[in-house]
Amino acid sequence: MTDTAALMPRRREVHPDPxxxxxxxxxxxxxSLPLLSMESTPSEETGPRFGHNMLGALDNxxxxxxxxxxxxxxGERIRVHGRxxxxxxxxxxxxxxxxxxxxxxxxxxxxxxxxxxxxxxxFGGCGRTITDENGHYExxxxxxxxxxxxxxxxxxxxxxxxxxxxxxxxxQRLISQMxxxxxxxxxxxxIAATVRDRSQLDRLVAPLDMQNSRGMDYLAYKFDIVLRGxxxxxxxxxxxxx
Amino acid sequence: MTQPLDIMVETPSQxxxxxxxxGCIPTFAGVxxxxxxxxxxxxxxxxxxxxxxxxxxxxxxxxxWAMRDAMFESWQADAAGVYPGQDGADPKVTGFCRFAxxxxxxxxxxxxxxPGSVKGRNGQVFAPHISIWIVARGINIGLNTRIxxxxxxxxxxxLLARIEQRxxxxxxxxxxxxxxxxxxDIRLQGEGETVFLDL
Numbered sequence: 001m002t003d004t005a006a007l008m009p010r011r012r013e014v015h016p017d018p019x020x021x022x023x024x025x026x027x028x029x030x031x032s033l034p035l036l037s038m039e040s041t042p043s044e045e046t047g048p049r050f051g052h053n054m055l056g057a058l059d060n061x062x063x064x065x066x067x068x069x070x071x072x073x074x075g076e077r078i079r080v081h082g083r084x085x086x087x088x089x090x091x092x093x094x095x096x097x098x099x100x101x102x103x104x105x106x107x108x109x110x111x112x113x114x115x116x117x118x119x120x121x122x123f124g125g126c127g128r129t130i131t132d133e134n135g136h137y138e139x140x141x142x143x144x145x146x147x148x149x150x151x152x153x154x155x156x157x158x159x160x161x162x163x164x165x166x167x168x169x170x171x172q173r174l175i176s177q178m179x180x181x182x183x184x185x186x187x188x189x190x191i192a193a194t195v196r197d198r199s200q201l202d203r204l205v206a207p208l209d210m211q212n213s214r215g216m217d218y219l220a221y222k223f224d225i226v227l228r229g230x231x232x233x234x235x236x237x238x239x240x241x242x
Numbered sequence: 243m244t245q246p247l248d249i250m251v252e253t254p255s256q257x258x259x260x261x262x263x264x265g266c267i268p269t270f271a272g273v274x275x276x277x278x279x280x281x282x283x284x285x286x287x288x289x290x291x292x293x294x295x296x297x298x299x300x301x302x303x304x305x306x307w308a309m310r311d312a313m314f315e316s317w318q319a320d321a322a323g324v325y326p327g328q329d330g331a332d333p334k335v336t337g338f339c340r341f342a343x344x345x346x347x348x349x350x351x352x353x354x355x356x357p358g359s360v361k362g363r364n365g366q367v368f369a370p371h372i373s374i375w376i377v378a379r380g381i382n383i384g385l386n387t388r389i390x391x392x393x394x395x396x397x398x399x400x401l402l403a404r405i406e407q408r409x410x411x412x413x414x415x416x417x418x419x420x421x422x423x424x425x426x427d428i429r430l431q432g433e434g435e436t437v438f439l440d441l
Binding site for chain 1: 249265281318
């Protein structure tokens with residue numbers, strides 16, 4: 001078993017439907033023809049690596065990284081933490097995790113976001129970290145607000161944090177979203193509903209984690225992420241059929 | 243009953259949404275000062291070996307509209323066909339680039355070096371190519387495709403060989419437009435739909 005072994009095929013049935021009519025933009029942005037499937041090749045089995053030395057001290061603290069420590073963002077202080085694992089349950093160490101989110105009022109710092117909730121002068125909305133040797137990561141941030149968005153006449157996004165994860169192979173690349181336990185808007189959201197299997201959607205809902213919270217400071221939410229694994233076999237490098 | 247398989251399930255994807263740039267290329271998105279610079283600005287450093295090339299293109303939705311909000315990542319081997327991190331790789335090639343469709347025109351530009359052909363398992367050899375991953379609002383799981391080149395010999399490429407409808411091979415091949423310049427358009431749907439990959 002090496003870092004060059006083939007990737008396990010992606011289980012497309014646990015992922016969202018690419019074409020989902022209640023999420024209108026997906027209608028014209030989903031391929032209509034089948035994907036071309038084959039065993040992974042070196043192009044998917046290798047991938048970019050990023051070193052801890054690229055990180056700034058505040059990169060994983062969205063409460064203070066936009067002001068570079070001069071002032072704090074408004075909102076409910078939370079710690080989001082978890083592990084990055086592969087399908088074999090092994091930790092994925094030293095991999096880049098990036099997040100982005102709306103501010104406490106549900107507004108993104110983006111020219112295209114015209115919602116009238118105000119910008120927070122001390123909140124940028126992005127953060128990044130690299131997992132430790134056990135695959136752990138953590139962020140300090142504020143709980144993002146829910147917000148309305150133009151889809152059907154009255155659609156609202158549940159509170160969520162976007163996650164981007166690399167793994168060690170380009171074929172493991174994944175972007176997803178973390179939702180919050182108990183948010184009633186999850187059940188009404190057409191983007192959440194693109195994941196048809198409710199038990200799979202539940203895996204995107206982070207539980208409140210009081211044991212990892214800190215009194216008079218922050219609440220914690222736990223969010224583990226599973227990336228594609230690699231085939232484990234001793235037969236990998238032998239000629240076909242041997 | 244049987245033993246449990248003990249295999250975990252990959253975390254489901256969700257769309258990167260319209261604000262993916264805030265998270266991945268914040269300076270480009272106007273969120274300045276959090277990081278010194280955006281990640282993956284260039285897949286090469288000065289003095290990388292090989293031919294410097296520029297690939298320009300657009301990504302079209304099912305109506306033919308050039309999408310303004312897509313973000314791309316590319317991953318490639320060096321000029322000798324060795325991936326960064328592998329033994330003997332060109333230290334001036336990081337191989338990874340992030341780039342976005344222009345917010346006014348929808349056009350994207352990738353400046354890199356042309357990769358070499360790549361050896362796979364069992365003696366397979368892949369023609370020079372760049373792997374592309376595409377995310378945007380409305381794309382529920384990132385789309386994988388590849389850029390090949392029309393001035394290379396693609397006739398024995400094992401991936402292209404698997405495309406049954408031969409005219410569709412063209413959707414993966416960048417067209418040379420000048421000295422070191424290529425055009426590569428991506429169509430998500432409809433006539434000329436790009437071949438997207440599951441590997």
